Amino acid sequence: MAEETMDRDVAVRLIVENQLKDYDRNDHAERMKIGRRKAANGDLNFILFNNPSIIFTLDELKVLVPLDRDRLHYIKLAKNMHGLLSIPKQKGRRNHHMSQHHQALKSESLRVFRNLLETHVAKFIATTADTGVEYSGIPDDVISVIGKQAARIAIRNVNEALFRKRTKARRRQEHSRKVNAGLTVTSQKRYINRGGPYGNS
DSSP states (O other): OHHHHHHHHHHHHHHHHHHHHHHHHHHHHHHHHHHHHHHHTTOGGGGGGGOTTOOOOHHHHHHHSOOGGGGOOOSSOOBOTTSSBOOOOOOSOSSOOOOHHHHHHHHHHHHHHHHHHHHHHHHHHHHHHHHTOOOOOOOHHHHHHHHHHHHHHHHHHHHHHHHHHHHHHHHHHHHHHHHHTTOOOOOHHHHHHHOSTTSOO
């Protein structure tokens, strides 16, 4: 029984040590992320983070990247019934759902990327056939260019579709208000598609 208790105490101590190491590791990663983001934004106080050869310790990061929780001084760490450090429950989804706007952008960018890729593949095959060179695929740099172009086109298409949707919703509301007010207007479909009291503007 004494051996089992000792083994349990050793296991608990090892797990707690690993929990503290995980906390320090996550704290280090969070401060590095904040410092690199501020350095990328041009903050001169964090210019050292632009040098990847510099490896900061956690104590150095606490001085360079102070956080609000640094003001807290823990006298005793909370532990659960097993003697391990208490960890707060995860609230909400670990992987959050994409918003509808994000889903639309992703879907549209994939569609545009597929069309652009097919066009470039056809051009590359035609070029290699004319020059007598065997077709070996599209270069990686061209694929990255296609991806950026597809993202720009997708953003424009989604924004235009959203503008058209909002315009139709506004015209539908305007038509309903005019009808309720007893004004003579054209049909709802024509008013929504063309606007104006007679669908001519």
